[in-house]
Amino acid sequence: MVGNADKRQHILDVATRLAGTKGLRALSVRSVAAASGVGATTLRAYFPSQSLLYQAVAERVVSFVLSDELVQDRSLAPADRLYASLRQFLPTAGEQDSALAMWFDMLTLALGSDANAEVLAMVRSGHDRSALIVARWFTLLAADGCALRDAPEVLAARFMALVDGLHLGLLLDGDPEALGWAERTLRWYAEQCLTAPGGNAVPA
Structure with a gap:
């Protein structure tokens, strides 16, 4: 079973890769959720807002x-x-x-x-x-x-x-x-x- 920390890391991996290959305009809660294979509701449990998702990607990079x-x-x-x-x-x-x-x-x-x-x-x-x-x-x-x-x-x-x-x-x-x-x-x-x-x- 994938733990919360691992799932969050997976989402961040996908979001960072998406921003790098398709540009920042492609980075959204919906696109990251789809690429990560999780629902938007699940993604928002880790990143309650798109702003927090963006900030996490920036700090990770x-x-x-x-x-x-x-x-x-x-x-x-x-x-x-x-x-x-x-x-x-x-x-x-x-x-x-x-x-x-x-x-x-x-x-x-x-x-x-x-x-x-x-x-x-x-x-x-x-x-x-x-x-x-x-x-x-x-x-x-x-x-x-x-x-x-x-x-x-x-x-x-x-x-x-x-x-x-x-x-x-x-x-x-x-x-x-x-x-x-x-x-x-x-x-x-x-x-x-x-x-x-x-x-x-x-x-x-």
């Missing part, structure tokens, strides 16, 4: 994509650990077009003329979850003795603004070298966030 493994690799220099972690926010060359199209579609649905409140909640949830993870990376570096130029939460907020700008630039710039430029910008940011030993740093 963020947690799945962003790993702490790189920032914890002490064989790397601190700036390299931070850059490798932040690089997870950029698409690879092979997935660039589809990943950026989905990002733009999500913002359009959340903020466009026919804005969808559920998608807006999803965007906010994913953004907040991402910022918390980035702040955690800075906190982990500080705990290892790395000097930070500002508080982890402040550095994370600045990064979130930076990466949104990089995504927009990649979407608009057809230059094949645009991704390399974005990567160099992230590396510069990683180096700027860390101070030299004895510098003016925020204590861990």
Whole structure:
């Protein structure tokens, strides 16, 4: 017999896959229930509203994509650990077009003329979850003795603004070298966030 936790996980698996293959416009209680093989009433027992379903999908995607493994690799220099972690926010060359199209579609649905409140909640949830993870990376570096130029939460907020700008630039710039430029910008940011030993740093 499938437990409640397993059924909820199954629904989230299906919803995430549906959003990735058919786009956010295809994500609804009815479509997810049908694809999951459960009734709409059963699905609502786990996700009482479409907004909560969207938020759960956003948080699941963020947690799945962003790993702490790189920032914890002490064989790397601190700036390299931070850059490798932040690089997870950029698409690879092979997935660039589809990943950026989905990002733009999500913002359009959340903020466009026919804005969808559920998608807006999803965007906010994913953004907040991402910022918390980035702040955690800075906190982990500080705990290892790395000097930070500002508080982890402040550095994370600045990064979130930076990466949104990089995504927009990649979407608009057809230059094949645009991704390399974005990567160099992230590396510069990683180096700027860390101070030299004895510098003016925020204590861990």
